[in-house]
Amino acid sequence: MNNVQPPKRITNLLEWVCPNYLFEGIVGDLEEQFYDDLEVMSVKRARRRYWWNTLRFIRPGILLRNNAKLNIINTIMVRNYLKTAGRNMAKRKLFSFINAFGLSIGIAFYILIYLFIMDEKSFDQFHVNKDKIYRLEEMAYDTWQNNPEEPYNYSAYLQTGLGPVLKDEVSQIKYAARFNPDNQGIVSFGDKVFTESLSYTDPDFFKMFSFPLIAGNSDGLLTDKYQVVITPEVANKYFGTQDALGKVLKIDNYGEHEYTVAGIIAQPPANSSLQFQILLSQSNRPYYDRNMENWSSFSTPTFVQLVDNADMTSFEDNLAKLVDKYMQKSLKRARERVSIPEGMTVFKYQYTPLLDMHLNTQVSWTKSSDPKYSLILGGIAILILIIACINYISLSLTTSATRKTEVGVRKAIGAQRSQLISQFALESVILAVTSMLIGLALMFVFLPAFNEFTRKEIALSFGIILQIAGLGFALAVVIGLLSGFYPAFFLSAFKPSQVLKGGFTTKMKAGFTKPLVVLQFALSAFLIISSVIMYQQMEYITTKDLGYNQEQILVVPTQMGWSEESNKAVERMRTRLSQDPDVVGVAGTSLSFNQGWSKYGYTINEEQKSAYVFAVDPYYIDVLNIEMKEGRNFDPAISSDTSAVVVNEALVADMGWENPTEEYLNWREDTVGLGAKVIGVTKDYHFLSLEHAIEPMFLSMDKKEVGYLTQMLIKFKPGSLAGSVDKMQSIWNEMSPDKPFDYTFLDQDVAKQYASHKRWMSIMGLSTLFAILISCLGLFGLAGINALNRTKEIGIRKVFGAELSNIFVLLNKEYVFLAIIAFALAAPLSWYVMQMWLEDFKYGISMSWQLFALSMAVGLFIALVTVSYHAIRTAYINPAETLKYE
């Protein structure tokens, strides 16, 4: 039996953790048991038991005996350490506060960004079937742009007829639901009339997605065309406390109908890509039947849930078969019409998993975001945190010099170096934990503003608070230990004999902080420059002359749908307001600014062209003060004007016309006639946001081909806009009491186009503030170390007659130098990044050297103010104080 040995490795592990004096007795017992076991069981089992029994010895009762003696001393000393730490902090209240505060800001910022990223990642995670749900998409050859780099268009909008055939023809699909969010409609119940956002979907929607149904039966929901499913918020708005189920709502979406409330569904959470308030059956969509037949009209996002363990290859094959079956004809036509390179796929269905939808940048969606934002923010957060830690170290060092004597005394009465290190590390951790608490408080304070900047709705649930507290605590301990380490080693290395004799000076080697100060200043400089440029650009955009007048104009939808009625409503309003002295004019258009656009493509002289088009009335150009360059405006008295067009300069240039008013624009590719007569040319104005160049555009009164006037633009005299809303409300109620009165101000609509840029500007502004604060703290620390190191030198200089100003310059010139290096690093980087940002705007400011100079001056000023505290303090010290020991 002796040739069988117990497992070696686990014994070694035990030897490593077990106190030496106990080891022999323990292992002896273990081995005895092992040999006893061998008598009654297999070798394998005995070894396993030995292994397990040995492992059981790794427990606190054994481990803690390892340094039991040390433990006793430590528990006695810890109280003393805590007391000393408290006294030290109290002695230098300002310094301790600054030190803790810098770290607090870092932690607060870090946690905010952490919340942001967690929220981004949490999108759509709440669906039970999340791993089996996909969004179908099209990948289609872009016949308009002819961009060789990206020849394809990607879109989530598919044929309306696709949804119903999917389940029959693709065996991998279990459920399919079309989902069209954000359609406007007028909803009424009794005297409550509001414009609401309608979403159209299919019965499978309720089986696929996990939005809890509060009332109603999920089976067969929306199978009846005139059923409606609403959120509790909507139910409350229309029915108050009454039971909404079974009530009848009137909904007007291009035709009014009565709908029975068949279910109440929970409001989608903020981190859901699918948002809705009112769900209707797809069959209620305008032109539904026509779209069902038309396989070249793309208007319907479609989601599918696959069967368990679906074979993705055959799924893709089946999708390809659908293209062959339903789209062959139109694709062939497309190939003939435009020259598509041979071998190029013209059209293909692809898909994106539901969970990847939110961060998908290829296919746009109403509520998606770019993962690069998370990356940038995460990067900034980590940088700020690192800088905060570095500052923390250098600030700790500046204060530590005053504790030399304490170290000396402690060492003299027998403190070991390891004890001193743990003392200072403990102090550091205490301060770090304090900072964490302040940081958490700061985070609570900043969260509402942060939510507003990022347009998120991050709420702090108990679970999240716990998570944050855990994260914050872990951060604090790690930071405390890491940054306490260097000062601890530095301090504990003092020789007591030298320290206690007095007159002992030591130069703190804080050389490593210099590059770090340059780094943090470069970051601040980068953020300062970027913020200044962003601010200037936004200023430029909001004040730029757009070529039309956006002031004093109220935008009111006619609420009459896509019909002749809308045009009549505009006319009625014009007549009604014609006597009003405050009203300058009333105009109608199909789309007001920032409401979207429509674009037509046409071939003229075998050349593909396209132009934006807006339906207007003869008052449009006047109300908006659009300047005419040539020709005339539409005239209500000339009936042929209904088929004429007014074009912009860009279109004239595009067509290469010499005398535009003698030309015809054959945009409908009419083979018989000449097309629409051009009666006038407007000066270019920005009908789209300044992110776009002014492209060819024409205005038309052609109701049938271009559209109806669904929006009224009502212009008021200066100073009378304030009371106008109330007045309009009462006029509206008297004219069309059954329709809701919605309105916006044109200048606000225009400003909204830049909302996301504004938000980024705010985020950058916030980051800049944080970064400046933190780097100032760092600089403050460095300046402190430096001033301390040169106390004697300055004393000697003063004795020899140096002026205050000389010393001030002496101490500060170094920082000016550092700041200049930092700027030299930051300027090209921010130039590059801002260049990319400005590329989003076709109309941007140019970055001048003045901008950079201004930013640099601001940065330098801040730096100088920061370091001057130490410089002045040091310069004022009486040399007798500093030199008396020599």
Next chain:
Amino acid sequence: MNKTYLGELEELILTMVGILKEEAYGNAIVQEVQSQLERKLNLSGVHVTLYRLEDKGLVKSHMGGATNERGGRRKRYFELTSAGISVLHSLQEQRLKLWNLMPELKMAGL
């Protein structure tokens, strides 16, 4: 003087040290408990308890001579200290006293 309180396992093992006298070491206690009470104890638990009793001053330990069996390793033998003996005594007394105070015990349902 502080009164010493013992946990159930501590009490059992203290008693075992008394029973086994010169032969009281970890593995022997495990085996003795197994044979007397048919109760399985884990070796590590026994060791830790023994060390704790030692901390409390109820037992003391010494290393035995070298052996041929267990890989040549010595055994750590435990014996009762006088404090340990007096604790065992007082435990026994307390129990008896309480037992005598008990009214006649009847099994439920009989």
